[in-house]
Structures are given as C-alpha cells and as structure tokens.
Amino acid sequence: MLEHQTTTRVIYGDTDNMGQAYYGNYFRWFEIGRNEMFRSQGLAYKSVEERGIYLPVAEAHCKYHAAAQYDDVLVIETRLDTQVRGAVRFEYKIFRESDHTLIATGYTKHACLNGDGKVVRPPDFIKAVIERHRNALR
Amino acid sequence: MLEHQTTTRVIYGDTDNMGQAYYGNYFRWFEIGRNEMFRSQGLAYKSVEERGIYLPVAEAHCKYHAAAQYDDVLVIETRLDTQVRGAVRFEYKIFRESDHTLIATGYTKHACLNGDGKVVRPPDFIKAVIERHRNALR
Amino acid sequence: MLEHQTTTRVIYGDTDNMGQAYYGNYFRWFEIGRNEMFRSQGLAYKSVEERGIYLPVAEAHCKYHAAAQYDDVLVIETRLDTQVRGAVRFEYKIFRESDHTLIATGYTKHACLNGDGKVVRPPDFIKAVIERHRNALR
Amino acid sequence: MLEHQTTTRVIYGDTDNMGQAYYGNYFRWFEIGRNEMFRSQGLAYKSVEERGIYLPVAEAHCKYHAAAQYDDVLVIETRLDTQVRGAVRFEYKIFRESDHTLIATGYTKHACLNGDGKVVRPPDFIKAVIERHRNALR
Numbered sequence: 001m002l003e004h005q006t007t008t009r010v011i012y013g014d015t016d017n018m019g020q021a022y023y024g025n026y027f028r029w030f031e032i033g034r035n036e037m038f039r040s041q042g043l044a045y046k047s048v049e050e051r052g053i054y055l056p057v058a059e060a061h062c063k064y065h066a067a068a069q070y071d072d073v074l075v076i077e078t079r080l081d082t083q084v085r086g087a088v089r090f091e092y093k094i095f096r097e098s099d100h101t102l103i104a105t106g107y108t109k110h111a112c113l114n115g116d117g118k119v120v121r122p123p124d125f126i127k128a129v130i131e132r133h134r135n136a137l138r
Numbered sequence: 139m140l141e142h143q144t145t146t147r148v149i150y151g152d153t154d155n156m157g158q159a160y161y162g163n164y165f166r167w168f169e170i171g172r173n174e175m176f177r178s179q180g181l182a183y184k185s186v187e188e189r190g191i192y193l194p195v196a197e198a199h200c201k202y203h204a205a206a207q208y209d210d211v212l213v214i215e216t217r218l219d220t221q222v223r224g225a226v227r228f229e230y231k232i233f234r235e236s237d238h239t240l241i242a243t244g245y246t247k248h249a250c251l252n253g254d255g256k257v258v259r260p261p262d263f264i265k266a267v268i269e270r271h272r273n274a275l276r
Numbered sequence: 277m278l279e280h281q282t283t284t285r286v287i288y289g290d291t292d293n294m295g296q297a298y299y300g301n302y303f304r305w306f307e308i309g310r311n312e313m314f315r316s317q318g319l320a321y322k323s324v325e326e327r328g329i330y331l332p333v334a335e336a337h338c339k340y341h342a343a344a345q346y347d348d349v350l351v352i353e354t355r356l357d358t359q360v361r362g363a364v365r366f367e368y369k370i371f372r373e374s375d376h377t378l379i380a381t382g383y384t385k386h387a388c389l390n391g392d393g394k395v396v397r398p399p400d401f402i403k404a405v406i407e408r409h410r411n412a413l414r
Numbered sequence: 415m416l417e418h419q420t421t422t423r424v425i426y427g428d429t430d431n432m433g434q435a436y437y438g439n440y441f442r443w444f445e446i447g448r449n450e451m452f453r454s455q456g457l458a459y460k461s462v463e464e465r466g467i468y469l470p471v472a473e474a475h476c477k478y479h480a481a482a483q484y485d486d487v488l489v490i491e492t493r494l495d496t497q498v499r500g501a502v503r504f505e506y507k508i509f510r511e512s513d514h515t516l517i518a519t520g521y522t523k524h525a526c527l528n529g530d531g532k533v534v535r536p537p538d539f540i541k542a543v544i545e546r547h548r549n550a551l552r
Contacts, residue, residue, distance in 0.1 A: 009308075009311075011304060011307050011308060011311060012154045012155055012156070012160060012307055013154065013160050013162055013303075013304040013307055015154045015155035016150045016151065016153045016154060016155075017150055017153035017154075017157055017208045018150070018468065018470060019155055019157075020470075022150060022151050023441060023470075023471040023474055023522075024151055024438050024439065024440075024441030024442055024445070024474075025438065026438075027289075027437060027438030027441065028287060028289040028438055031287050031288055031289055031438070032285075032287060035285075035287060035347075044347060045347070046346060046347040054432065056432060056434075056437075056478070056481070057437040057478055058477070058478055059475075059476070059477050059478065060437055060438075060474075060475070060476050060478075061473075061474070061475045061476075062473070062474050062475075063472070063473050064470070064471055064472055064473065064474075067470070070155045070322060071311075071320060071321070071322040108437075147446075147449075149442060149445050149446060149449060150445055151441075151442040151445055156330065156332060158332075161303060161332075161333040161336055161384075162300050162301065162302075162303030162304055162307070162336075163300065164300075165299060165300030165303065165427075166300055166425060166427040169300070169425050169426055169427055170423075170425060173423075173425060173485075182485060183485070184484060184485040192294065194294060194296075194299075194340070194343070195299040195340055196339070196340055197337075197338070197339050197340065198299055198300075198337070198338050198340075199335075199336070199337045199338075200335070200336050200337075201334070201335050202332070202333055202334055202335065202336075205332070208460060209449075209458060209459070209460040246299075288430045288431055288432070288436060289430065289436050289438055291430045291431035292426045292427065292429045292430060292431075293426055293429035293430075293433055293484045294426070295431055295433075298426060298427050300427055346431045
C-alpha cells in the first residue's frame with residue numbers, strides 16, 4: 001500500500017441542485033483524507049495543535065473528473081509530497097468505491113505556524129511523519 | 139416595523155439533491171437573522187463576545203412550510219422573545235421575497251455563558267437590547 | 277440492541293469560531309443516522325427515492341447538551357417513532373464515544389411525497405421497515 | 415469599474431476551530447461572486463440553466479493570503495477570463511472591506527454542458543456576456 005486510504009459516504013447535505021456533490025464540499029473530503037492519513041502515522045492532527053503547531057491551508061486545488069452522487073461511497077487516497085521543504089503538501093485522489101471511477105484529484109499546501117501565528121519550519125515530529133511516509137512509498 | 143428583517147439569496151451550495159435548500163442550512167439563515175437583528179440594535183454579536191459573554195445555541199427548531207429554491211431571495215424576520223428570563227430566545231420567519239410565500243418558521247434558545255463557560259444571567263447590556271426590542275414591538 | 281447506532285468524526289469543517297461543532301451541522305449527523313438506520317433495515321433511502329417516494333424534512337429539532345469538539349468520534353443513535361401515522365419521525369441521540377457524554381438529542385419529522393410532490397400515506401415498503409423496527413424494539 | 419464586486423459577511427457557520435473561515439467555504443464565496451457577476455450582465459445563472467445549459471465546475475483553486483474572520487465583510491471581485499475558449503473561467507479576489515486586506519485569490523473553470531450532460535461549445539448568449547465583459551474591461 002503506497003498511499004493512505006479512507007472512505008466517506010456522500011450525504012444529501014453534500015449534494016446540490018445539479019444532483020451531485022457541491023464542488024466546495026470536496027475540500028471537506030480532502031480534510032478527512034489528511035486527518036486520517038496523519039492519524040494512521042500515529043500523529044492525530046489534534047496532537048499537532050496540542051504541541052503548539054498549526055497547519056492552516058495556504059493553497060487548495062481540485063480537479064473534478066466525474067460527479068460524486070448521493071449515497072456514493074468515496075475512497076479518499078492521500079499522500080504527502082515528500083519533496084516540499086518549509087511547508088506541508090498533501091495530494092489527493094478520490095474514487096467511487098463501487099466502480100473505481102476517478103472522481104477528483106487535488107492538493108492542499110499548508111503553512112506551518114507556531115502558537116503566535118508566526119511561520120516556522122516544520123518541527124521534527126512533523127518531519128518524522130514525512131520521513132516515515134517517504135519510506136513507506138519506496 | 140415590528141420585527142427585524144434582513145435578506146439572503148439561496149446559492150447552489152445551500153441546495154441539495156432534491157432541488158431545494160438542505161434542511162440543515164436554514165440554521166445558517168437563522169444565524170444571519172439574529173446577527174443582523176442584534177447589529178440593528180447597536181450591539182453586534184461580536185461585541186457581545188468582546189465583553190466576555192457567549193450565547194451558544196441550547197436548542198434549535200425549524201418547521202419547513204415550503205421549499206426554498208436556488209436563487210430565491212429570502213426575507214428573514216427575527217424577533218426576540220421578551221418573556222424568557224435567564225436565557226435568550228429568538229423566533230424566526232423566512233419568506234420568499236418574490237411572492238411572500240412562508241418558507242420556514244423556527245426558534246433558537248441560547249444559554250448565556252461567561253468566559254469560563256459558566257451559565258450566567260443575561261447581563262444588563264443584553265437586557266437593554268431585549269428591553270428596547272420590547273418597546274419597539276409595542 | 278434497541279436502537280441503530282453509527283459513528284462519525286467531527287472535522288474542522290464542522291466546527292466554528294467557538295471551538296466546537298456549529299449548531300447547524302448536527303442536522304447533517306441526524307441525516308447520517310437516519311440514512312444508516314434505513315440501510316441497516318435493508319432499504320437505503322436512495323432506493324426509497326428510486327421507488328418514487330420522497331421524505332423531505334417537515335420539522336427538525338435539536339437540543340444541545342454538551343459541545344461536540346474537533347476530532348471527537350460521535351455515536352449517533354437513531355430510532356423510528358413507530359406511533360406516528362401519515363408521516364415518518366426519527367429520534368436521535370448523539371454521544372461522544374470516548375466518555376459516553378450525551379451531546380445532543382433531537383428529532384426530524386418527514387412528509388411522504390410521491391413523484392408529483394403530493395403528500396401520500398407511507399407506502400407498504402416504508403411501513404414494513406417501521407414494523408420491523410417496532411418488533412426489534414420490543 | 416473594471417471588475418464586478420459584491421459583498422458577503424462571514425458568519426459563525428463559515429468559521430472553524432482555528433477562529434477563521436474554513437478553507438472550503440471560500441468556494442461558496444466564489445460562487446456568490448460569479449452568480450452576481452452574471453446577474454449584473456443581465457443573465458442570472460438560473461436563466462442559463464433554464465436555456466438548457468449547465469456550467470459545472472471542472473477545476474477550482476484558492477490561495478489563502480490572510481484569514482477571513484467572524485463578522486468580516488468581504489468584497490468579492492470577479493472577472494471572466496476572456497481568453498479561454500471552449501470553457502468558462504472566472505477569476506476571484508477577496509478583500510476585507512474594512513482595511514482592504516487581500517484575503518484570497520482563486521479561479522474556477524467550468525465545462526459547458528447541454529441537458530444531456532454532453533460537453534458543448536459555449537452558446538452565443540454566454541459568448542455575448544464574455545464579449546460585453548471584455549469590452550467593459552478595456
């Protein structure tokens with residue numbers, strides 16, 4: 001397994017008038033993806049904050065390949081971009097579980113802030129997660 | 139004018155698969171109603187918090203009379219229930235602006251907390267808003 | 277097991293400025309509860325619609341007992357009110373999984389519409405779910 | 415006036431645990447921007463759909479420059495990219511109204527579909543809006 005996977009189900013509250021998931025809600029799924037990916041590495045994002053580090057989103061991008069529809073189970077694949085320095089970057093792929101249709105791809109880039117809101121370099125406990133992830137990807 | 143009115147427009151992001159506004163999003167509109175009602179009384183809710191008082195929702199209710207649809211302009215009517223003691227209670231009516239159809243009615247009840255999260259009696263600056271509102275309703 | 281249970285995790289996108297889940301988002305969790313409860317009875321709500329029956333929310337209510345916070349795993353307990361005729365009514369309890377704190381209670385009442393948007397009596401395949409649920413509760 | 419402007423106010427429901435607007439909610443504001451921009455050109459997006467044309471989002475991007483906070487009034491500036499052929503592309507800038515701080519920049523790219531969900535070239539009534547916008551920008 002090269003990438004972390006988690007699933008979520010599309011509810012009515014995710015959909016819109018066009019009968020498919022609202023484009024802004026995909027970013028909720030990206031959040032679920034990175035939350036669970038971090039947790040799977042033994043570091044819940046909540047613990048990151050408890051250590052005084054915050055990772056607000058600096059940039060977000062999504063490409064919509066096919067419509068996610070009500071009641072679809074979606075597979076969210078998340079990987080850390082291990083090449084980026086001074087920031088944390090996640091890449092996402094979302095598939096429909098039933099037929100493996102590619103629904104969306106995207107990324108989010110996160111600044112690393114301390115409790116005073118100042119940009120800092122990713123601390124060692126974050127780098128360790130990236131390192132472990134890099135090794136897992138090899 | 140007996141009640142405070144403000145308007146909002148239904149966007150795609152508010153709607154769902156059934157082609158109408160998602161039932162949970164009406165509570166966003168209730169929030170807009172009470173925010174603007176307080177502001178119209180010279181006391182933005184933000185200032186309430188700056189004075190160390192928080193009004194988290196303790197109870198929320200909505201009755202859906204007709205479907206709000208994409209691009210509808212909604213009129214949100216908000217009034218304070220001036221009979222309630224020890225808490226703050228808002229009542230809402232939502233109409234479609236174009237044809238005055240009643241869309242929804244509801245209420246929210248709010249506890250009054252201090253900065254430590256303890257329940258307190260509504261302070262004088264809140265009571266003053268309620269009093270002014272009561273006089274305006276006469 | 278008297279009631280159907282499912283879980284969901286609070287994400288950043290569910291929370292608000294007060295550091296807890298936004299009051300309107302609890303209705304998303306109620307939706308998850310009733311969706312999974314129906315599915316557990318062998319009748320996904322999607323299939324209900326495919327048979328030409330729609331259950332739009334006519335009334336929704338929530339009482340907030342304790343704050344749901346970021347990263348909490350919530351247990352959503354859903355039961356059908358088997359006494360109601362001519363409509364479908366769900367009752368919900370939300371607990372924090374870690375310490376069993378009661379977070380919220382509420383209900384939703386749903387009209388039963390056919391494809392033309394006319395109110396109809398719950399068809400037999402809905403009544404069968406209610407009946408099975410009643411027997412399970414005995 | 416080179417670009418279309420509209421405003422919106424950040425509500426509690428837009429914010430998150432970090433005390434600022436949730437990153438996914440900026441896409442709601444982008445939607446408000448393009449809706450109002452089209453309306454200002456005499457063509458509500460609702461009318462676009464009524465003529466059998468749909469503009470689902472194919473790609474969305476946002477760069478977060480500064481945090482939008484509770485109760486901020488945001489100015490959403492929207493312009494059509496008049497160079498793009500075979501699709502419709504909007505560019506957005508969001509400013510805080512009070513101090514003109516740049517909050518976010520981004521874009522959305524939209525496919526042009528007919529009622530059967532087939533990709534079509536933008537019809538003349540869409541091209542006319544783009545043309546009028548191009549002339550206004552000169």
